[in-house]
Amino acid sequence: MKKTLHTYNPQTQEYEPYHPTLRQRIARILSRTFLSLGFAALCCILLYWMIGTPSENALRIENSQLQAQYNVISHQLDEALEVMEDLQQRDDNLYRVILQTDPISQHVRQAGYGGTNRYEHLEDMINSDMVIETTAKLDKLKRQLYIQSKSYDEVVALCKQNDARLQCIPAIQPVSNKDLKYTASGYGRRIDPIYKTVKFHHGMDFSANTGTPVYATGNATVIKCGWQSGYGLTIELDHGFGYQTRYAHLSKINVRKGEKVKRGETIGLVGSTGKSTGPHLHYEVINKGRKVNPVNYYYMDLTAEEYDRMIQMAANHGKVYD
Numbered sequence: 001m002k003k004t005l006h007t008y009n010p011q012t013q014e015y016e017p018y019h020p021t022l023r024q025r026i027a028r029i030l031s032r033t034f035l036s037l038g039f040a041a042l043c044c045i046l047l048y049w050m051i052g053t054p055s056e057n058a059l060r061i062e063n064s065q066l067q068a069q070y071n072v073i074s075h076q077l078d079e080a081l082e083v084m085e086d087l088q089q090r091d092d093n094l095y096r097v098i099l100q101t102d103p104i105s106q107h108v109r110q111a112g113y114g115g116t117n118r119y120e121h122l123e124d125m126i127n128s129d130m131v132i133e134t135t136a137k138l139d140k141l142k143r144q145l146y147i148q149s150k151s152y153d154e155v156v157a158l159c160k161q162n163d164a165r166l167q168c169i170p171a172i173q174p175v176s177n178k179d180l181k182y183t184a185s186g187y188g189r190r191i192d193p194i195y196k197t198v199k200f201h202h203g204m205d206f207s208a209n210t211g212t213p214v215y216a217t218g219n220a221t222v223i224k225c226g227w228q229s230g231y232g233l234t235i236e237l238d239h240g241f242g243y244q245t246r247y248a249h250l251s252k253i254n255v256r257k258g259e260k261v262k263r264g265e266t267i268g269l270v271g272s273t274g275k276s277t278g279p280h281l282h283y284e285v286i287n288k289g290r291k292v293n294p295v296n297y298y299y300m301d302l303t304a305e306e307y308d309r310m311i312q313m314a315a316n317h318g319k320v321y322d
């Protein structure tokens with residue numbers, strides 16, 4: 001059935017039937033369609049502008065997750081830097097103190113900071129502050145790890161050197177306790193046994209029978225052996241690290257100049273040669289050219305009680321044989 005439309009005629013003041021042509025009808029349909037589509041498009045644009053497209057929403061969620069992960073990483077880096085600081089403290093204030101070496105300066109530990117802006121390429125990024133801060137922390141940790149690992153290499157080398165040092169420094173008695181006849185006389189001002197005047201005694205006297213073995217008190221090289229005025233038959237050892245020892249009034253010398261000796265090795269025998277009033281060993285420890293009290297160099301083979309006894313002897317009282 002043909003569709004009938006009505007139009008208002010102002011002259012007759014009546015609605016009159018009206019039959020649009022095909023062209024008019026098509027134009028009418030098209031205009032309505034475009035209007036509807038236009039309205040729908042406007043709604044869509046408004047909606048997207050307000051709440052975003054699904055892919056934008058997915059990216060937004062991903063972005064906030066990444067930010068959260070960055071924050072976690074940044075926090076973990078802070079913790080790692082704290083652990084690093086603890087390691088540095090221990091390195092400087094414990095290991096390096098024990099090994100008697102200088103701490104690593106803050107200047108070296110913090111080296112590489114400042115200068116040109118190395119994070120310029122990150123500045124264009126969204127959240128660039130967060131990315132730059134985290135990257136800078138990571139760089140700091142990397143540099144400090146490198147310096148710390150170098151420091152540990154040095155500490156290990158010093159430990160090995162220290163081991164050699166401990167093998168060489170005089171650390172035992174030159175005459176075994178079982179062979180001692182009397183308490184020995186110590187280092188300090190003593191009455192000279194021959195001239196009966198007060199004189200400084202620069203060594204320690206161990207009274208023992210002639211022929212009692214005399215031991216090298218640390219690994220060393222023989223630098224002198226033979227007769228020395230006053231000292232009689234004498235051996236001098238160089239232990240390195242600034243230490244030398246002297247063994248005087250011997251009855252026999254078992255080593256030659258230039259020979260390497262180990263701690264505990266018999267280098268000669270007790271005697272009474274030179275300026276001496278009876279069989280004994282006169283023992284001296286020389287550190288950096290200065291004769292020091294040998295009592296501080298018996299720490300390896302003495303028990304606490306024996307050490308006390310040795311300290312008393314050294315204080316003392318025992319007869320000086322020179």
Ligand SMILES: [Zn+2]
Pocket residue numbers: 201203204205281282283321322
């Ligand atoms: Zn003496």
